Amino acid sequence: MTVLVENYFQVDWRSRTLECEACEWRGDSRQMSLEPHEDLSEYLCPRCEDILLVVRHPDMDQVRAAAAAGHPEALEQLALVEEYLQRAQD
Numbered sequence: 001m002t003v004l005v006e007n008y009f010q011v012d013w014r015s016r017t018l019e020c021e022a023c024e025w026r027g028d029s030r031q032m033s034l035e036p037h038e039d040l041s042e043y044l045c046p047r048c049e050d051i052l053l054v055v056r057h058p059d060m061d062q063v064r065a066a067a068a069a070g071h072p073e074a075l076e077q078l079a080l081v082e083e084y085l086q087r088a089q090d
């Protein structure tokens with residue numbers, strides 16, 4: 001079964017241990033193979049390449065809300081985006 005993460009900042013999906021139903025491999029996202037797409041990232045079983053985890057990328061509203069709540073990764077992303085926007089204006 002594929003686990004879908006809808007809210008990037010509210011779920012501790014990175015360290016969650018998942019089991020692959022196809023080959024019984026167990027591990028968390030850091031051991032899976034990452035396949036990034038435009039709107040989401042897929043994490044594949046390193047053994048049989050079944051998709052175990054799908055993480056939807058946060059939109060700017062989610063980044064802003066999480067940054068306002070003090071989420072360190074959101075603050076980092078927001079800083080990057082703002083730097084990029086500033087440079088685009090110059």
Ligand SMILES: [Zn+2]
Pocket residue numbers: 020021022023024025045046047048049050
């Ligand atoms: Zn597997």
